[in-house]
Amino acid sequence: MTGRAVEVAAQDGRILQQPPADDSPLAVRGLTVSYGDKPAIFSVDAVVPPESMMAIVGPNGAGKSTLLKAVLGIVEPLSGTVSVYGEPLAKVQERVAYVPQRASVDWDFPTRVIDVVLMGLYRELGLLGWVTGRQRKTAKACLERVGMAEFANRQIGQLSGGQQQRVFLARALAQDADLYLLDEPFAGVDAATEKAIIDVLKSLKADMKTVVCVHHDLATVSDYFDHVLLINVRKIAEGPVATTFTAENLQRTYGGRLATTHIDELRLPAG
Amino acid sequence: MGSEFVQLSLTPILIGVLASIACALPGNFLILRRQALIGDAISHVVLPGIVVAFLITGTVASVPMMLGAAGAAIIAVILIEAIKRLGRIEPGAAMGVVFTSMFAGGVLLLEQSDTSNVHLDVEHALMGNLESLIWFAAEDWSSLVDPAALAALPAELPRIAVVCALVAVLTYLFWRPLKISTFDEGFARSMGIPTTFISIGLVIAAAVAAVAAFDAVGSIIVIAMFICPPAAARLMTNQLEVQLVWSVVFAVLSAVLGYVFAGYGPLWFGGENAVSAAGMIATVSGIILGLACLFGPQRKRIGEAAGL
Numbered sequence: 001m002t003g004r005a006v007e008v009a010a011q012d013g014r015i016l017q018q019p020p021a022d023d024s025p026l027a028v029r030g031l032t033v034s035y036g037d038k039p040a041i042f043s044v045d046a047v048v049p050p051e052s053m054m055a056i057v058g059p060n061g062a063g064k065s066t067l068l069k070a071v072l073g074i075v076e077p078l079s080g081t082v083s084v085y086g087e088p089l090a091k092v093q094e095r096v097a098y099v100p101q102r103a104s105v106d107w108d109f110p111t112r113v114i115d116v117v118l119m120g121l122y123r124e125l126g127l128l129g130w131v132t133g134r135q136r137k138t139a140k141a142c143l144e145r146v147g148m149a150e151f152a153n154r155q156i157g158q159l160s161g162g163q164q165q166r167v168f169l170a171r172a173l174a175q176d177a178d179l180y181l182l183d184e185p186f187a188g189v190d191a192a193t194e195k196a197i198i199d200v201l202k203s204l205k206a207d208m209k210t211v212v213c214v215h216h217d218l219a220t221v222s223d224y225f226d227h228v229l230l231i232n233v234r235k236i237a238e239g240p241v242a243t244t245f246t247a248e249n250l251q252r253t254y255g256g257r258l259a260t261t262h263i264d265e266l267r268l269p270a271g
Numbered sequence: 272m273g274s275e276f277v278q279l280s281l282t283p284i285l286i287g288v289l290a291s292i293a294c295a296l297p298g299n300f301l302i303l304r305r306q307a308l309i310g311d312a313i314s315h316v317v318l319p320g321i322v323v324a325f326l327i328t329g330t331v332a333s334v335p336m337m338l339g340a341a342g343a344a345i346i347a348v349i350l351i352e353a354i355k356r357l358g359r360i361e362p363g364a365a366m367g368v369v370f371t372s373m374f375a376g377g378v379l380l381l382e383q384s385d386t387s388n389v390h391l392d393v394e395h396a397l398m399g400n401l402e403s404l405i406w407f408a409a410e411d412w413s414s415l416v417d418p419a420a421l422a423a424l425p426a427e428l429p430r431i432a433v434v435c436a437l438v439a440v441l442t443y444l445f446w447r448p449l450k451i452s453t454f455d456e457g458f459a460r461s462m463g464i465p466t467t468f469i470s471i472g473l474v475i476a477a478a479v480a481a482v483a484a485f486d487a488v489g490s491i492i493v494i495a496m497f498i499c500p501p502a503a504a505r506l507m508t509n510q511l512e513v514q515l516v517w518s519v520v521f522a523v524l525s526a527v528l529g530y531v532f533a534g535y536g537p538l539w540f541g542g543e544n545a546v547s548a549a550g551m552i553a554t555v556s557g558i559i560l561g562l563a564c565l566f567g568p569q570r571k572r573i574g575e576a577a578g579l
Contacts (some may be wrong), residue, residue, distance in 0.1 A: 072461040090463070098461035105455045109303065110511045119451050122462055127447060155509035171458075 023086040025050055025179045025210040026071065031080030033063070033070045040066040043080070044235045048179075051208050053201060054227040055215040055241075059254050062232040064214040065101065068181050072098055084179060094123055097177035099168045101184050107157050113167050114152040117142055120174030142173040145203075147196050162193030169197055180204060182213045186220075198224055218266055221245055274411035282406045282428050284530050287492070287552055289428075290484035291522035293435040294496035296442050297477040299511070299518050302501050303453050309474060310497030313481040314490040315370040316347040318377030318396055321482070326384055331486070333430055340482040347373060398549040399489030401530070404428070427487040434483040441476055442515075445469065450511055488549050495553035496522055503560040506567030521563075525556035 026048040033040045041063035048054050056064045069075045071082050073089055084092045097120070117139040118131060125131065143149045146166040156164065165185060172180055180201075186194050201211050201224075215221060221228060221241060228245045230236040230253040237249045247263045294310065301307050320343025324335040347369050354365040378393050408414065408423035415421070442449070452459035452466045459466050477497070484493050504517035529552025534545045 069457065072457075074457050074460045093461075093463045096461070098458055100455060100457045104457060106303075109454045110505060110509050110514050111450075111454065112510060115510075116454075119454070119458070122447060122451060122464070125447065127444065157509075175462075 022083075023050075024048060024083075025052075025085060026212065027083045028067075028071060029081045031067070031070055031082065032078045033066050033075055034078055035066075039063075039078075039233060041070065041231065042234050044231060046229050046235060046238050048210060048212055049227060051205060051210055052227045053205050053211045053213075053225045054229060055213055055221050055225040056229045056231065057215055057218065057221060057245075057253065058231040058236075062253075064231060065183050067231065068098070068183055068212075068214060072096065072181065094175075095178045097172040097175035097180050099172045099180070099182040099185055102161065102165050102168060102187065104183075107159070107164055109156065111156060112152070113143065113148065113154050113156055113159070114139055116156060116167050117170045117174050120171040123175075139170075139174055142170040143167075145173055145200055146170045160190070162189040165189050166193055166196060169200060173200070178209055180209060180211045182211070184214050184216060186213075186215065186217060218250070218262075222266075222268075274409070277411055277414060278406055278409045280530070280534070281409070282425055283401045283404050283548065284527060286404055286425075286428055286431055286487050287401060287526035287530055287548065288523050289431045289435040290480075290488045290492060291496045291500070291526040291552070291556075292519055293431065293438045293480040294477075294484055294493055295500040295518045295522035296438050296515070297473060297480060298497040298501040299504070299515055300449055300453055300473055301477060301497060302505070303511075304470070304473075306474075307498050307502075310477055310481055311494045312347075312366060312370045313344065313478045314485055314493040315374035317343050317478075317482055317485065318374050318490075319343050319380055320346075320377075321485070322377050322380045322384065326380075333483075336486060337479070337482055340478070343373065344478060395489060396485075397489050397491055398547050399485075399487055399492065401488055401548040402545070404487065431483050431487055434480055438476055438480050441472070445472070449473065488552075491553045492549050495556045496525070499553075499556035499560045500525065503556075503563035503567070506563040506569050509569055521556065521559050525559060526552050529553070529555040 024047050026046075028044060028046050031044045032042050044063075044067060046067075056067060058064050066075060070077045070080075071084075071089070073082075082089055084096060089096065114136070118125075118135065120142070121131075121135050121138065124135070140149060140152060143152055146169050148163060148166050148170060151159065151163065151167075156167065159167065169182075169185065172182070182201075185197055185201075189197070201213070204211055213225070215225070222245060225241055227239065228241050229238040230244070230249055232253050232255065236253045237244050245268060247266075247268050250258060250263055250266075250268075298307070298310060301309055317340035320339035320341070321336050322339075323342075324339025325331060327339075328335040350369045350373075351362070351365045354360055354368060355362055358365070360368075378396070381393050381396065404425040404427055406414070406420070406424055408420040410417075410420070448459065448464045448469055451462070452464055452469050456466050459469075481493050481497075484496070500518040500521035501514070503521050504514045507517045508514050530548050532555065533548040533551035536542075536551070537544060537546055
């Protein structure tokens with residue numbers, strides 16, 4: 001980031017904790033997206049440190065999913081830049097894997113679990129490449145990692161919500177990326193699935209990958225993540241969970257919509 | 272089954288089969304994308320375009336017909352946008368108004384223009400002219416290898432054959448991105464698949480199939496073939512690859528059975544005249560869908576207890 005940008009940010013009352021490293025897994029600057037007249041996200045700056053697990057937290061309608069979609073080029077931002085490992089996304093697309101919200105697709109679609117995972121290998125397969133035994137093996141191994149190997153030949157509509165979420169994660173694993181962006185991976189899943197997913201995400205981090213999740217359960221932020229980005233259309237705060245996920249920042253993010261008792265239950269360090 | 276069959280029935284059956292396949296293939300994806308009525312819409316909207324193209328050029332050749340149809344489609348899109356914005360009407364209603372008005376306008380235009388020397392009138396717009404696509408030059412089966420006879424095939428046959436082949440090749444070529452972006456558009460875009468290009472391409476392919484089929488078999492078959500065979504096929508299987516094969520089987524079955532029933536069915540029941548082949552083909556496809564609803568192996572999937 002240029003000195004001028006830091007100056008402007010300082011005038012705006014924002015403090016940039018660290019100048020973004022050029023090769024960060026993900027750095028967004030001044031990202032603004034609007035559906036119609038109202039901005040969904042406004043001038044968001046954020047830097048995801050390497051090998052971190054970051055939660056994006058904020059109230060409904062805060063633009064959490066929109067932020068991910070803008071980063072991935074699924075929605076067109078009005079302004080701002082996105083860099084992935086220091087490059088524009090188009091150059092490093094194969095280093096990024098995406099897990100959309102489970103409810104965003106029609107699970108009655110006529111396809112099997114293994115076929116969904118094989119979609120993650122599209123870049124490798126191309127338009128007309130035949131699926132080889134090796135690729136089938138890769139897909140099976142990814143299903144194994146999320147505990148879904150025995151469901152490979154099931155139609156996806158026959159799965160429970162938690163199982164569907166695991167299949168989506170397996171598809172992202174098949175992409176063999178370095179940066180994983182997940183939209184509410186824990187929404188509406190059973191306890192066993194939640195455990196299975198967090199285990200996989202932690203193993204990704206152990207493999208030097210970077211994980212970013214839109215997350216809605218405040219109670220588990222401290223257990224699951226090491227970094228947090230608090231947004232409500234604008235960015236409120238970002239940084240390590242220990243210093244950023246504070247009662248004060250949460251109040252600012254939720255604009256008083258969060259009951260004090262709820263925040264007390266989180267047993268956060270005094271902000 | 273000899274010379275009479277080759278001369279009178281072979282080309283109409285082939286044209287019916289090819290038109291049905293050309294519409295059923297993109298229909299599979301349109302239904303899964305919840306755009307099933309696009310086929311219906313296209314076949315209505317293009318009528319005034321085809322009539323105007325005929326009035327200008329005086330022929331029913333492919334290129335002016337396609338250009339007229341494309342022009343009508345563009346006007347329809349502009350009208351829909353205008354009605355939506357100026358009238359603040361919901362998109363579904365705006366589309367419904369434009370499609371029916373344009374079709375009605377096309378009918379009026381047809382009625383007022385002199386089209387007596389070509390197969391273009393209100394009845395043909397609805398039901399085509401399948402029965403009249405006779406291969407006069409054919410003697411018997413040996414005509415299939417007789418260059419002179421082949422040169423005199425009704426022009427509709429090679430035309431729909433080319434379009435059907437084109438649709439089939441495009442479906443094969445873009446199978447994987449089509450499937451991925453139909454299932455999960457956000458994920459497809461995150462992988463760099465040009466989803467806008469894919470969905471516009473699908474609609475254009477459907478439109479080309481609709482216009483080519485419309486010319487030979489009328490709008491009733493076009494509407495039926497976009498929806499009935501793919502919908503029935505979905506009830507037979509849980510795999511898109513297999514569904515496509517079923518949809519082609521059902522399309523062929525509808526066209527052949529429909530044509531045969533239309534020609535001979537009334538005689539079996541003591542009637543004297545054949546009924547409209549286009550109407551019968553569409554009816555058979557509807558009956559096949561009904562049977563699939565009742566007996567298809569995958570008909571119960573919605574509401575089934577998940578993963579227990």
